[in-house]
Amino acid sequence: MTTTSATTPIANVEVSIKSEIDIINVRLKIRKMVIENLNFSPLYRMHTLTAVSELTRNIYKYAGIGKVIASIIKTNTGKKGIKIQFIDNGPGIPNIEKAMQPKPVTQYHTGMGLGLRGSKNLADEFDIKSKIGDGTTIIWIKWER
Numbered sequence: 001m002t003t004t005s006a007t008t009p010i011a012n013v014e015v016s017i018k019s020e021i022d023i024i025n026v027r028l029k030i031r032k033m034v035i036e037n038l039n040f041s042p043l044y045r046m047h048t049l050t051a052v053s054e055l056t057r058n059i060y061k062y063a064g065i066g067k068v069i070a071s072i073i074k075t076n077t078g079k080k081g082i083k084i085q086f087i088d089n090g091p092g093i094p095n096i097e098k099a100m101q102p103k104p105v106t107q108y109h110t111g112m113g114l115g116l117r118g119s120k121n122l123a124d125e126f127d128i129k130s131k132i133g134d135g136t137t138i139i140w141i142k143w144e145r
């Protein structure tokens, strides 16, 4: 999946992640943003907030600190959606392909256990950039239907 081009941001929210409480914080802020701006079904809202929890928890767990930037975007064709960036300057992911692989059930131990792979499956567009010692940036996009 590739990230989209030619979009205009309509609303933005940025939350810095410093403690575990910020995972809840970011969820609440994005929930409000989705309700106020997008015609998402309850299922779509749940998909979005589940991915937000998983990817924000990864920032907290692996990088310690970072930030989440959520934007309501609109394409030049009028399609509306949410783009969420998960950014940290932590250790980076050495092998993205391996990190995205399905895991044995016994290894699901955080959040809802969906992890990177599950979060990707919940997105319409998903992109990871990661560099060892430099950090990780994930872009997660979902469009209105």
Ligand SMILES: Nc1ncnc2c1ncn2[C@@H]1O[C@H](COP(=O)(O)OP(=O)(O)O)[C@@H](O)[C@H]1O
Residues within 6 Å of the ligand: 054, 058, 059, 062, 063, 088, 090, 091, 092, 093, 099, 100, 107, 108, 109, 110, 114, 115, 116, 117, 136
């Ligand atoms: N932001 C991040 N920074 C560094 N490593 C990460 C980050 N997010 C994920 N990882 C790595 O990718 C692996 C898979 O992540 P994930 O699917 O969320 O599973 P889990 O967090 O349960 O191990 C993690 O075990 C970790 O090694």
Ligand SMILES: [Mg+2]
Residues within 6 Å of the ligand: 054, 057, 058, 110, 115, 116
């Ligand atoms: Mg995880």
